[in-house]
Amino acid sequence: MFYFEDVVVGEPLETPALTLTEAHVVGYAGLTGEWEPRSTDEVASHRSEGGGRAVPDLLPICLSSGLGWRAPQPPLAILAFMGFEWTFALPLRLGDTIRSRSRTVAKRSMKDGGVVVEEREILNQRGEVVQSGRLTLLVAKRARK
Amino acid sequence: MAGEERRYFDEIQVGEEYLSPGRTVTEADIVIFAGLSGDYNVLHTDAEFMKTSIFGERIAHGLLGLAIQSGLLTRGMRPFATIAFLGLRWKFKGPIKIGDTITVRAKVLEKRDTAKPDRGIITLQRQVLNQKGEVVQEGETDVMVERRPR
Numbered sequence: 001m002f003y004f005e006d007v008v009v010g011e012p013l014e015t016p017a018l019t020l021t022e023a024h025v026v027g028y029a030g031l032t033g034e035w036e037p038r039s040t041d042e043v044a045s046h047r048s049e050g051g052g053r054a055v056p057d058l059l060p061i062c063l064s065s066g067l068g069w070r071a072p073q074p075p076l077a078i079l080a081f082m083g084f085e086w087t088f089a090l091p092l093r094l095g096d097t098i099r100s101r102s103r104t105v106a107k108r109s110m111k112d113g114g115v116v117v118e119e120r121e122i123l124n125q126r127g128e129v130v131q132s133g134r135l136t137l138l139v140a141k142r143a144r145k
Numbered sequence: 146m147a148g149e150e151r152r153y154f155d156e157i158q159v160g161e162e163y164l165s166p167g168r169t170v171t172e173a174d175i176v177i178f179a180g181l182s183g184d185y186n187v188l189h190t191d192a193e194f195m196k197t198s199i200f201g202e203r204i205a206h207g208l209l210g211l212a213i214q215s216g217l218l219t220r221g222m223r224p225f226a227t228i229a230f231l232g233l234r235w236k237f238k239g240p241i242k243i244g245d246t247i248t249v250r251a252k253v254l255e256k257r258d259t260a261k262p263d264r265g266i267i268t269l270q271r272q273v274l275n276q277k278g279e280v281v282q283e284g285e286t287d288v289m290v291e292r293r294p295r
Contacts, residue, residue: 027181031174033216057230058215062208066183078186081207083236083284088229133232 002074003142004114009104015067017099017125020055020092028059055092060122060131064100077140079113086133090124097125105134113140151226153293154265159256165221165249167276168213170205172243178209204240210247210282211235214273218249226291228264235284239275246276254285263292 029035037044038054045053061084069075092098102120116139121132179185187194188204195203241247255268267290273282 024181027177028212029216031177031181032212033168034212034219035216058208058212062178062182062184062206062212065206065208066185069183069185075186078188081237083234085232085234087232091229 001077001140003077004107004109004116004139005142007076007104007107007116007139009107012101012103013068013071013073015064015071015100017097018063018067019097020059020063020094022053022094024059024063025053025055025094028056028062032056032058050091050093052093055094055096057088057131060092060098061086063098064120064122067098067100068102076116076137078137079140080138082115082136082138084133084135086131088131090128090130092124092130098122098130109141110138113138115139151224152290153226154256154267154290155293157225157253157256157267157290159253161253163218163222163249163251165214165217165251167246167248168217169244169246170210170213170241172203174209174213175203175205175243178206178212182206182208184208200240200242202242204242205245207237207282210237210241210273214247214249214271214282217247218251218271221249222251225267225288228289228291231266231287231289233284233286235282237282239279239281241273241275241281245281247281248274250274259289263294264289265292266290 025039029040039056100120100122102118104116105119106117108115116137118135121129124130175189179190189206192203251269251271254270257266267288269286272280275281
């Protein structure tokens with residue numbers, strides 16, 4: 001585990017990549033009940049710019065939190081996800097491959113744990129930033145011996 | 146819904162409110178979300194460890210709550226003629242536990258013109274409430290919506 005004390009401001013972290021498949025989109029739609037035509041209606045999706053089913057906008061950030069667990073660093077001892085601000089810059093389609101890049105921009109010690117502010121970008125296979133934003137996390141401190 | 150008419154920017158009024166049906170968040174939701182996202186944090190997957198935590202039990206992933214509310218609200222309003230989801234500002238204020246029933250309350254906060262005359266930006270304020278009426282998540286979402294074609 002990576003505790004509050006171990007977090008270094010400015011140090012970049014890059015995750016492995018993941019290809020977005022039809023299974024992700026269908027599984028996500030079923031779980032959330034969000035059946036947007038642009039991501040679940042093949043015929044309607046071809047009438048829009050770009051064409052073809054789009055990946056639901058909130059799915060990549062969900063996947064990036066899982067990718068974070070596979071990064072070459074022990075996982076962060078997160079006590080709570082406090083909030084985030086997020087921008088959607090470019091659409092993703094079935095078959096696109098994403099990875100996430102992040103770095104801590106601020107940390108603040110509190111009585112129990114500390115607050116860590118992280119900047120995160122999700123990139124596609126061409127290296128374009130498709131989504132990005134800033135996350136605020138409450139992270140545990142190392143237990144005192 | 147088949148043939149459900151999408152609402153254009155022009156028709157949507159600031160101050161309009163929407164309320165979703167309720168939805169009980171189950172253990173299955175959390176297990177499926179962990180599998181889909183790959184986020185197996187002990188907060189969501191280790192019942193024994195979580196007995197010793199401040200929550201006393203497993204809690205839903207914050208992003209699962211966000212994703213569920215997004216789908217849930219589509220059952221409480223007619224869809225907008227959305228071109229793109231632009232961004233959001235979101236706060237996770239309290240845990241969603243297994244068996245909690247959530248509803249979404251939303252309100253049109255702001256309408257803004259854009260450089261292009263065929264579209265506008267709408268900001269929705271959203272609150273996710275549990276069965277006790279506590280706000281467990283809240284925030285604002287910005288979407289780009291088509292104007293009625295001339």
